[in-house]
Amino acid sequence: MASVIDRVNAALPAASGGTFDPHVFAETGFFIMRGAIPPVVVQAWQAAWQAFYAEQLSQGRDVNRANPVSLTESLPEPLSTMYREPVFLDTVRQIFGNDIALYNHRFVIKDAFSPGKVFLHQDSCYHLGKLNKCSVFVPLSVANEENGGMSFYAGSHKMGYLGDAGEINPDSFDIQWPKVTPELQPGDFIVMNSSLWHESGPNRNGEHRILADMILQPADDPTGKELLSGSWQTDFFYSPVNCIRYFTSSRVLKIMKYEAELGLRKPSPD
Numbered sequence: 681m682a683s684v685i686d687r688v689n690a691a692l693p694a695a696s697g698g699t700f701d702p703h704v705f706a707e708t709g710f711f712i713m714r715g716a717i718p719p720v721v722v723q724a725w726q727a728a729w730q731a732f733y734a735e736q737l738s739q740g741r742d743v744n745r746a747n748p749v750s751l752t753e754s755l756p757e758p759l760s761t762m763y764r765e766p767v768f769l770d771t772v773r774q775i776f777g778n779d780i781a782l783y784n785h786r787f788v789i790k791d792a793f794s795p796g797k798v799f800l801h802q803d804s805c806y807h808l809g810k811l812n813k814c815s816v817f818v819p820l821s822v823a824n825e826e827n828g829g830m831s832f833y834a835g836s837h838k839m840g841y842l843g844d845a846g847e848i849n850p851d852s853f854d855i856q857w858p859k860v861t862p863e864l865q866p867g868d869f870i871v872m873n874s875s876l877w878h879e880s881g882p883n884r885n886g887e888h889r890i891l892a893d894m895i896l897q898p899a900d901d902p903t904g905k906e907l908l909s910g911s912w913q914t915d916f917f918y919s920p921v922n923c924i925r926y927f928t929s930s931r932v933l934k935i936m937k938y939e940a941e942l943g944l945r946k947p948s949p950d
């Protein structure tokens with residue numbers, strides 16, 4: 681019988697194209713949709729980004745110290761509602777069925793203020809609610825090896841949640857998942873299982889790498905923010921924001937307590 685790595689390698693050449701294949705996605709944990717967004721739509725998003733960047737970001741911005749690539753400034757229309765574009769929902773319906781909600785929408789960018797690498801990780805350990813989620817990454821620039829494009833460890837989502845949050849050491853496992861760094865053009869997008877291991881190198885050529893990252897999930901998850909397709913399948917909700925408040929004691933609260941005791945942090949959460 682073929683090994684899981686043989687199956688992942690066999691599926692990889694089919695993980696990119698004009699038609700989404702949910703069986704390939706289940707093997708590889710990601711799928712690259714090529715030229716799938718209508719050009720007029722992408723051009724409107726690019727123009728909105730350029731105006732927003734020139735007016736509000738180019739002179740300096742509030743870089744998130746915990747994750748520099750994650751933009752903190754709030755997005756203007758139409759960038760703030762990109763996730764409503766039908767092609768994303770038509771694609772994700774093939775994974776989740778018809779009832780789909782938004783978990784989060786943000787931009788992850790590499791410009792002069794955040795040119796650095798992003799260490800190898802999976803996103804599931806940072807999410808609240810159910811684990812059945814995926815990211816849709818939408819490039820508004822070219823994204824490749826030279827400007828800090830993302831790499832994916834094909835099949836690694838099959839390992840599930842690894843028990844902690846942080847930088848994964850791929851050499852600590854017997855199994856070695858194939859790493860791919862696809863070049864993306866505006867008009868393409870990538871669907872990624874939130875448990876898939878991914879990373880990105882530094883921006884070496886200075887060409888801005890601009891990606892939207894919308895996280896979608898089935899509408900039965902009580903952390904849903906906005907219904908995007910079908911109907912809600914939950915009658916209660918809670919916020920995924922500032923999750924330390926949900927704990928009387930936790931790993932993060934302990935670190936904060938120890939840092940305060942060492943004089944490294946103000947006693948109250950900042």
Ligand SMILES: O=C(O)CCC(=O)C(=O)O
Nearest residue numbers: 747749788798830879880
């Ligand atoms: O921007 C990148 O290259 C990756 C960002 C990412 O994976 C994250 O913030 O979770």
Ligand SMILES: [Fe+2]
Nearest residue numbers: 801802803878
């Ligand atoms: Fe990530």
